[in-house]
Amino acid sequence: MANYKLAAMLQVKDIPNAEVMQKFADRYPQTDVKNVMTFLNLLRVGTDLSNALNGYLAEYDLLQGRWWVLLLLMREDNLSSTPSALAEKAGVSRATMTGLLDGLLRDKLISRIHAKQDRRQIEIRLTKQGQAKLDDVMPGYYQRVNQLMQSLNESETMNLMSLLQRIYQQRHVFENQTVEMQNQPRS
Amino acid sequence: MANYKLAAMLQVKDIPNAEVMQKFADRYPQTDVKNVMTFLNLLRVGTDLSNALNGYLAEYDLLQGRWWVLLLLMREDNLSSTPSALAEKAGVSRATMTGLLDGLLRDKLISRIHAKQDRRQIEIRLTKQGQAKLDDVMPGYYQRVNQLMQSLNESETMNLMSLLQRIYQQRHVFENQTVEMQNQPRS
DNA sequence: AGCTTATAGTTAGCCACCTAACTATGTCAA
DNA sequence: TTGACATAGTTAGGTGGCTAACTATAAGCT
Numbered sequence: 001m002a003n004y005k006l007a008a009m010l011q012v013k014d015i016p017n018a019e020v021m022q023k024f025a026d027r028y029p030q031t032d033v034k035n036v037m038t039f040l041n042l043l044r045v046g047t048d049l050s051n052a053l054n055g056y057l058a059e060y061d062l063l064q065g066r067w068w069v070l071l072l073l074m075r076e077d078n079l080s081s082t083p084s085a086l087a088e089k090a091g092v093s094r095a096t097m098t099g100l101l102d103g104l105l106r107d108k109l110i111s112r113i114h115a116k117q118d119r120r121q122i123e124i125r126l127t128k129q130g131q132a133k134l135d136d137v138m139p140g141y142y143q144r145v146n147q148l149m150q151s152l153n154e155s156e157t158m159n160l161m162s163l164l165q166r167i168y169q170q171r172h173v174f175e176n177q178t179v180e181m182q183n184q185p186r187s
Numbered sequence: 188m189a190n191y192k193l194a195a196m197l198q199v200k201d202i203p204n205a206e207v208m209q210k211f212a213d214r215y216p217q218t219d220v221k222n223v224m225t226f227l228n229l230l231r232v233g234t235d236l237s238n239a240l241n242g243y244l245a246e247y248d249l250l251q252g253r254w255w256v257l258l259l260l261m262r263e264d265n266l267s268s269t270p271s272a273l274a275e276k277a278g279v280s281r282a283t284m285t286g287l288l289d290g291l292l293r294d295k296l297i298s299r300i301h302a303k304q305d306r307r308q309i310e311i312r313l314t315k316q317g318q319a320k321l322d323d324v325m326p327g328y329y330q331r332v333n334q335l336m337q338s339l340n341e342s343e344t345m346n347l348m349s350l351l352q353r354i355y356q357q358r359h360v361f362e363n364q365t366v367e368m369q370n371q372p373r374s
Numbered sequence: 375a376g377c378t379t380a381t382a383g384t385t386a387g388c389c390a391c392c393t394a395a396c397t398a399t400g401t402c403a404a
Numbered sequence: 405t406t407g408a409c410a411t412a413g414t415t416a417g418g419t420g421g422c423t424a425a426c427t428a429t430a431a432g433c434t
Contacts, residue, residue: 020262027322030329035336038344039236045351046233049226052361059363065420075207084382096421098384103419120382120429135214142217147360149222151353157225160350164232166338167347173334174239176246252390271412283391285414290389307399307412378433385426396415402408 042167049148056144060137061107065092065100070109070134073126080125082115109133229354236335243331247324248294252279252287257296257321260313267312269302296320 016024018033025031050064057067068090073079087097101124104110109130115121152160203211205220212218237251244254259276260266274284288311291297296317302308339347 016262023262024325028325028329030326030333032329032333032336034341034344035332036329038336038348039332041348041351043233043237043240045355046230046237048355048358050230050233052358053230055363056361063420075203075210082382083384092420093422094383095385095423099420118382118430122383138211138215139217142215142219142223144360145222145226146217146219148354148357149219149225151357152350154221156350157221159346160354161225161228163339163343163347163350164228167335168232168235170335170338171235171239173331174243176242250390269412270414279390280392281413282393282415286390305400305412309413376434379431381430382428383426384428386424387422389422390420392417392419394416396413398412398414400409400411402410404405404407 056141057137060133062133062137065090065096066104066109067137069097069100069104070126070130073110073124074131074134078125079131080123082121083124086124104130243328244324247320249320249324252277252283253291253296254324256284256287256291257313257317260297260311261318261321265312266318267310269308270311271308273311291317 021031021033021036025033054063057063062070069086072086072089073081083097083101084094086101087094090097092100101110101112105112107129109127111125111127113123113125115123149157208218208220208223212220241250244250249257255277256273259273260268270284270288271281273288274281277284279287288297288299292299294316295314298312298314300310300312302310336344
């Protein structure tokens, strides 16, 4: 089995206990213990599930990035697309996509063909082996997702989605806010 | 401002729509559209929040790994620990911790001192500059976490935690299950 | 036609993660 | 006491992210 890389996202193995949180709250009065714990737990669940998925994919010599590229290709009617379009849809840079495609080509899961009309473009196509790889991986993937989610009934699932969505919509709070600040009158 | 690395976790920018999901469901009958969508959304929220946090930390020349090490040190009564203990608590390999500490040492946010009794060990201590860096970063961090979470009231937050927990407890489903399978009778 | 600008893809160099293998030191039991 | 095993830390080599800079091609003005 191939090595696989764990996600780079913080692995919050050691979310602080109440005592430690109090020490921080004393120094930083803005601290809201409940909010911080919830935020850290959300990050942890995301990371650990991502790592677990990677572990499953690694049994098939795939990782999330390469696997997702294959899925994007399978979605297309002619099983093909371009590096730029794939980078955009996968949410990675074009440079990263070049690397992912290099690996997939090495394993013969995709083919690269120079496009006819626009000679800057390259057509990436899912090969038979690529489709076969997905046919290997996907049934177990869907089965595991079902097992994972079976502890929630339908209304609980909807509820979870809605709660996540409301937090997600606030994610811009981490962005730089100095521009607006500068326009405010000084004392 | 420093470059900062986005999390390696899949950025599911392009979660499939119902039509595409149907195409997959035709080929892979195990597919449960609602479950897959929920799972992918959970991964996406985790990744994007992680990236947003990294963006904030990058304004202070930190990233999650280095920042978390500083926090772990600040928790300690004597502001010091060892590379092994830090690796364990941060959930990264000892090799990765060596690299993180190299960077923190370069920025003089920690100091390395050879331990007296066990000469294999090295004592890592948070420096004055390290503490000052945290004092810079943390108020804004806590403020942003509060803003992020303010869209949920207390009972909704508790509810979210409990739903996440129930999914999280099933994460072992992604682990290799062939050992048990092999012991089953064949047809 | 010829400039300028935009787009497609790659390359180079950095970071943070991993495993495996290595060195040095400590521990423990025959 | 010495040989086997365990532990602390580093190094080497691989992966997959990033930005910036580069080449080649296309498109659009004037």
